[in-house]
Amino acid sequence: MARTPVWTSIADTLRAEIAARQYGPGDKLPTEAELSTRFGVNRHTVRRALADLVDKGILRTRRGAGVFVEAPPADYPIGRRVRFHQNIRASGREPAKKVLRTETRAADLAEARALEIAPGAPVVVYEGLSSSGEAPVALFTSIFPADRVPRVAEALAAGGSVTEALAANGVPDYVRRDTRISAEAASPTQALHLRVRENAPLLKTIAVNTLLDGTPIEYGITFFAGERIALTVAHDAPKESLD
């Protein structure tokens, strides 16, 4: 009888540990070097075992980040109240945001229309990367009408959430009016930030948040890594059905 190759027994061991949730969905596996030491084999053998589990859809390689346990896209509810930190915590992971850029500049036509301000009026632009646990999940651009929330840039630069930054500007609450959802292929820069392959499918959302009286307060464009996030919408009964 042919001897079972060493890599298959390593693959079987890892597979059993994943099934037992020693490594859960989305978790990072130890490095090749660490696995070599643990199993007492060379890196080539470890790589063969990992490649087998990637082929089987059990693991996924993320460029520059390592090997992770495959997980179905996490649910990200969108509705009248969408709060990033809350949504990620509900999926059992730790949310984080990294500021990539903030600037104040003149609104272009699309921004002015969405925010109901004059074209050329000042807007605060906040670009960043959102993560869930160790995985980057979304690249976002939030655009605020500077005249309505004059100190929003400082609050964001200080590392607060959008909710906190708006609260610091006298906006205790805000709601989402509408969302437009499309699918686009990741550009090289987006792929690098989101750690997906170039042309990987992304979910793009364009949303407008307003004060409770309907005044637009934020125009947001977000690109979600399609392999990590699925948007969910509950279609509530409309007002007229209450009659």
Added chain:
Amino acid sequence: MARTPVWTSIADTLRAEIAARQYGPGDKLPTEAELSTRFGVNRHTVRRALADLVDKGILRTRRGAGVFVEAPPADYPIGRRVRFHQNIRASGREPAKKVLRTETRAADLAEARALEIAPGAPVVVYEGLSSSGEAPVALFTSIFPADRVPRVAEALAAGGSVTEALAANGVPDYVRRDTRISAEAASPTQALHLRVRENAPLLKTIAVNTLLDGTPIEYGITFFAGERIALTVAHDAPKESLD
């Protein structure tokens, strides 16, 4: 002064006609043969002019279908009432559905859970391709609990819409409960049906439709061509805000 190449003047002419809406967004251009005859040049020259307009993002080549005027993705509203024919007509195009397959078989676990029936209970599966004007826009699979709508298969086979087929089964009205939206890369078969390139980004929706009393009546999985359709959601005020 260098003489302007013939192809640039053809490109300029087509561009002016597109700007004047002689060919509107999404319209098919005449064939290369027809354009050769019209401009009195060989096909190579026509091809050069078309390639230039494709590069500029003014035209788009669709595999096996011809050359089309580039159009931004059309809005497709999703909410409590989603009606395909209505949505496409609202965008000014003619809706069409082609039946790819209908069958009756046992429900798998996901289907049984969504439809709140026993695993293995009979379901009617309806697969098809939806088009907007000349462009295929969505590949869909609709799954119905056979016991609740026993004659739905005949009605669908007869070419009716889902709304008509349900009405023929004594379901005068139905509403959408929720939608899960993800982004996936087109498989070779999906790409062929939707006339997009392999791995092109698709929007995938999973939705449950119910009777007005909440009983699930349809479980639907749809893949939209990302370059042609964007989903829009209006986030209405919830019931409690009426207090």
